[in-house]
Every structure is written in structure tokens, then in C-alpha cells.
Amino acid sequence: MDSASIYYLGVTLFLFIVFAAIVARTYRKAHQAKGEEPKFRMMDDDEPKKKDRPE
Amino acid sequence: MNQQDGYADDIVKGFVIWSMVWGLVAVLLGVFISFQIAFPQLNFPPYLTYGRLRPIHTNAGIFGWGIGSFMAFFIYITQRLTRRSLWSPGLAKAQLWLFNVVIALAAVTLAMGMNRSKEYAELEWPVATLVVVLWVIFSVNIVMTIVKRREEQMYISLWYILATLVGVAVLYLVNNAAIPVSLTKSYSAYAGANDANVQWWYGHNAVAMVLTTPPLAIFYYFLPKATGVPIYSHRMSVVAFWSLIFMYLWTGAHHLLWAPVPDWVQTLAMGFSVMLIAPSWAAVFNGYFSMNGQWHQMRENYLVKFLIFGITFYGMQTLQGPSQSIRTFSAFIHFTDWVPGHVHMGTLGWVSLVLFAAIYYTVPRIYHTEVYSIPMANMHFWLVLTGQLIFSITMWIAGVQQAAMLNATNPDGSLHYSFIETLAELYPYWYMRAAGGVIYLAGLLLFLYNIYKTITGGKPQAAVQPA
Numbered sequence: 001m002d003s004a005s006i007y008y009l010g011v012t013l014f015l016f017i018v019f020a021a022i023v024a025r026t027y028r029k030a031h032q033a034k035g036e037e038p039k040f041r042m043m044d045d046d047e048p049k050k051k052d053r054p055e
Numbered sequence: 056m057n058q059q060d061g062y063a064d065d066i067v068k069g070f071v072i073w074s075m076v077w078g079l080v081a082v083l084l085g086v087f088i089s090f091q092i093a094f095p096q097l098n099f100p101p102y103l104t105y106g107r108l109r110p111i112h113t114n115a116g117i118f119g120w121g122i123g124s125f126m127a128f129f130i131y132i133t134q135r136l137t138r139r140s141l142w143s144p145g146l147a148k149a150q151l152w153l154f155n156v157v158i159a160l161a162a163v164t165l166a167m168g169m170n171r172s173k174e175y176a177e178l179e180w181p182v183a184t185l186v187v188v189l190w191v192i193f194s195v196n197i198v199m200t201i202v203k204r205r206e207e208q209m210y211i212s213l214w215y216i217l218a219t220l221v222g223v224a225v226l227y228l229v230n231n232a233a234i235p236v237s238l239t240k241s242y243s244a245y246a247g248a249n250d251a252n253v254q255w256w257y258g259h260n261a262v263a264m265v266l267t268t269p270p271l272a273i274f275y276y277f278l279p280k281a282t283g284v285p286i287y288s289h290r291m292s293v294v295a296f297w298s299l300i301f302m303y304l305w306t307g308a309h310h311l312l313w314a315p316v317p318d319w320v321q322t323l324a325m326g327f328s329v330m331l332i333a334p335s336w337a338a339v340f341n342g343y344f345s346m347n348g349q350w351h352q353m354r355e356n357y358l359v360k361f362l363i364f365g366i367t368f369y370g371m372q373t374l375q376g377p378s379q380s381i382r383t384f385s386a387f388i389h390f391t392d393w394v395p396g397h398v399h400m401g402t403l404g405w406v407s408l409v410l411f412a413a414i415y416y417t418v419p420r421i422y423h424t425e426v427y428s429i430p431m432a433n434m435h436f437w438l439v440l441t442g443q444l445i446f447s448i449t450m451w452i453a454g455v456q457q458a459a460m461l462n463a464t465n466p467d468g469s470l471h472y473s474f475i476e477t478l479a480e481l482y483p484y485w486y487m488r489a490a491g492g493v494i495y496l497a498g499l500l501l502f503l504y505n506i507y508k509t510i511t512g513g514k515p516q517a518a519v520q521p522a
Contacts, residue, residue: 001319005317005319012305012323015301016301018301019297019298019301022293022294022297023294023297023298026290026293026294027290027294031290032290034208035289035290035293036288036289036290037208037289038206038208038209038210038211038289039210039211039279039285039286039288039289040285041206041208041210042135042136042210042212042276042279042285043279043280043283043285045135045136045138
């Protein structure tokens with residue numbers, strides 16, 4: 001393996017660690033309610049609220 | 056710009072209509088070139104040959120129909136999920152003009168034979184430069200709307216939208232790097248195997264960033280809107296998103312198995328392609344689990360039918376794709392008709408079904424009418440489903456037969472069939488494919504008529520209608 005290959009695999013490993021951190025953060029218990037909130041809030045966006053209208 | 060409702064929806068109308076125009080062009084050309092393969096005498100050199108028309112078909116389909124409607128729905132969705140009007144409606148209007156100029160220029164230049172010979176990156180540098188300008192305008196408008204959002208957290212569709220904007224920009228700039236030698240000719244900045252590697256890094260990630268992330272953004276938005284029930288798990292969708300982003304960019308080299316690129320690059324691409332089953336199926340399961348207690352809507356709600364069949368084809372596509380990336384299977388089916396069967400399950404089955412649902416949902420709302428005919432929409436569904444299945448299944452069978460014939464050897468190791476013998480056996484399948492295309496086209500025409508009547512002659516919307 002040359003240095004380019006090691007660099008390539010190193011970047012892969014680094015990104016995997018970042019990904020694992022995202023999974024851990026997303027699924028931590030304290031984040032449960034907040035993590036699911038957007039799916040409920042998006043249900044009522046068809047009609048903009050008064051405060052959302054252009055100034 | 057009609058902004059009395061707070062959202063800039065006039066521009067959405069423009070993109071929806073033009074994307075349907077280009078979609079019709081793509082399917083008409085697709086049907087015509089399928090007849091050209093079945094009946095070679097239908098090739099009329101130099102302009103009306105398969106070689107000239109095929110890239111116009113793919114460009115009209117992927118960029119005209121696909122990107123055009125993604126632009127429409129990104130604008131529609133982003134405003135609603137951020138609860139902000141579009142950052143600059145004027146910029147979006149300019150974007151619509153430029154989009155149509157680019158697609159028209161693409162069609163004309165490709166018909167004239169100006170082609171970089173890179174699949175899905177055929178456009179010569181002046182047109183490609185306009186594409187970059189177009190994408191920058193689009194991205195700035197969407198990103199600024201998201202930056203100024205009134206919602207603290209971003210719903211999953213916005214993540215997919217951002218990934219598309221960034222991903223396409225990076226892919227397009229890198230793979231289109233070229234040295235112009237005249238106004239109509241340029242040469243790639245890369246050479247040999249490196250050029251192939253960059254091309255397929257781009258080519259497969261065009262599948263990721265054009266044919267996967269945008270329809271997923273649209274699916275995650277319109278499924279809950281159509282059913283009236285939130286998605287099963289937002290956190291699962293977030294994890295699936297990041298794992299998809301993490302894995303996809305490594306997979307391009309599976310198009311170059313057995314080619315002179317480093318063996319470990321091929322193996323890595325193969326490994327990541329198989330791993331991609333996990334995030335892809337996380338989205339599929341999220342869709343299915345969102346239907347818990349709602350499966351009766353498959354019968355009652357035509358939008359749900361489009362969306363759930365769409366995500367099912369996505370699931371099948373993401374099982375078939377990784378299988379094809381395995382060296383031994385790839386050696387068998389590569390360079391056979393199996394491949395267009397696979398591709399069209401994705402484009403006609405997955406992407407287009409989701410887009411049809413999104414258009415049926417959106418058009419009555421932005422035009423304040425009701426859908427002209429739901430039975431017609433149901434007929435549209437069955438016609439496009441039948442047409443697509445005939446196309447794909449026929450091509451899979453043809454591909455297996457072709458592969459078996461190409462690989463058949465005599466006891467002394469020589470090939471059992473000549474190449475022309477393998478082609479002659481494929482004619483019945485090519486007739487079937489053309490027939491499948493005609494059925495699909497009939498469904499599309501019904502859809503266009505339904506939408507036309509919804510816009511021009513639909514009953515006024517009494518109230519906010521259920522899907």
C-alpha cells in the first residue's frame with residue numbers, strides 16, 4: 001500500500017468516526033423528544049401563520 | 056409574484072409545468088429510440104440516430120424532468136419547512152428562464168453531435184458553464200431561505216435538499232473540469248484510468264445526488280402530507296441520511312470492476328455498495344412503518360399508492376444495485392440489457408412515481424382548484440406501473456439470456472456464439488420493451504391531461520382538501 005492508499009483509508013476511518021458520533025448523539029435518551037419534534041411540526045405548515053407572512 | 060399566502064408559489068407553477076414538458080420530451084424520445092433498436096431502419100442519419108437521440112433522452116429525463124421538478128419541490132418544501140417565503144423570488148424567476156435555456160441548448164448541441172463522450176456529463180463547456188451558474192443561483196436561494204428559517208430544527212427533507220445542493224455542485228465541477236480547444240470542443244482535464252475513475256465517481260453519485268436524495272426529500276415530505284400521519288421515526292431518518300452520505304461517495308468505482316483501476320479501490324467500492332443496503336432500507340422501512348394502521352389508504356388514497364409503490368421500487372433498486380456491484384455478478388450482467396432494466400426501475404418506478412404524487416398533491420393547492428379526475432389518476436398509475444414492469448422485467452430476462460450466450464464456451468475454450476448471434480436473439484425482448492414504453496407514454500399523456508384540466512378547468516377548491 002502506498003501513502004495515497006493509506007491517506008484514502010484514513011479519511012474513510014475519520015468519516016466513520018464522525019458518523020458514529022452522529023448516531024450516538026441522535027439516539028441518546030435526552031435527545032429523544034427533541035429528535036422527533038420536527039416530524040410533528042411539519043404537519044401544519046400548509047397555511048403560513050400570521051407571523052410567517054412577509055414583512 | 057403571488058405572495059398573498061406568504062409563500063412564493065408562482066415560481067413553483069413554472070417549474071412544475073416546464074418539468075412536465077421536458078418529461079414528455081424524454082419519454083417520447085425514449086419510446087422512439089426503443090423502436091430504433093427494435094427496427095434499425097428507423098435511424099435517420101445524422102440527427103435522428105440512436106447515438107444522437109439517446110443522450111438527449113437521458114438529459115431531458117434526468118435534468119429536464121428530474122431536476123426541473125426537484126427545483127419546483129425544493130422551493131415549495133423549503134418555504135414550508137422553514138416557514139419563510141423564498142429568499143429571492145426574482146432570482147428564482149431568472150433561474151426558471153436559465154433552466155429552460157440550458158435544457159434547450161443541451162438538446163440542440165447534442166443533436167448536432169457536440170458531446171464530451173462522458174455519460175450524464177455530455178454537455179460541452181459553454182453549456183456546462185451555464186449549468187454551474189444555474190446551480191449557484193438555485194443553491195444560494197434555497198440556502199439563504201434555510202439560513203433565515205423560523206424553525207429551529209430542520210426536518211429531514213431539508214437535510215436531503217442541502218445534500219443535493221452541495222453534492223451536485225462538487226460532482227459537476229470536478230467531473231466537468233476540461234480544457235477547451237474551441238467553442239464546441241474540449242478535452243477532459245484527466246487522462247486514462249484517472250478520467251474513468253473521476254467519471255464514474257461522478258456518474259454513480261449523480262444517481263445518489265440526483266436520483267436518490269431529492270426524491271427522498273420529496274417522499275419524506277409528501278408521504279405524511281398525503282396520509283395525514285407523521286413519519287414513523289425522524290431520528291431513524293436522520294441516521295439513515297448520514298450513513299447514506301457517508302457511504303455513497305465511495306461506490307463509484309463499482310462501475311469499473313475488472314478495469315485497470317487499483318484492485319483495492321474496486322473492493323472498497325464493492326464493500327460500500329453492499330453496505331448501502333442499510334441506509335436505503337432504513338428509508339424504506341420508515342416509509343412502511345409510517346403506514347402502520349394506515350394501509351387501507353393504499354386502496355382509498357391514490358397519492359399513497361404512488362408513494363408506497365415508489366419507495367418499494369427504491370427498495371428493490373437498492374437491493375439489485377448492490378448485487379450488481381459484486382465482482383462475479385457484475386462480470387455476468389455488465390454490458391447486457393439487464394442494466395437499462397435496472398436503471399428504468401429507478402427512474403420510471405422510484406423517481407417518477409414519487410414526482411407524480413408530489414405534482415398531484417401540489418398543483419391543486421397552488422392553483423386553488425381540485426384534482427380534475429381521481430379515476431384518471433388511478434388509470435395513470437396502473438398504466439405507468441404496467442409499462443415500467445414490462446420494460447424492466449423484459450430487460451432483466453434479456454440481460455440474463457444475453458449474458459449466458461456471451462459467456463457460453465466450447466470445450467476448447469472458444470466462444471460458442473458470435474456477437475451477432477447474441478444480438479439476433481434479443482429482438483423479441485426489444486419489441487416488448489417498445490410496447491412497455493408505449494403503455495408508459497399512454498399513462499403519462501393521461502397524467503398531463505389530468506393536470507392540464509386541473510389547472511384550467513378544475514373545480515375551485517372549497518376548502519383545504521384532504522389528500
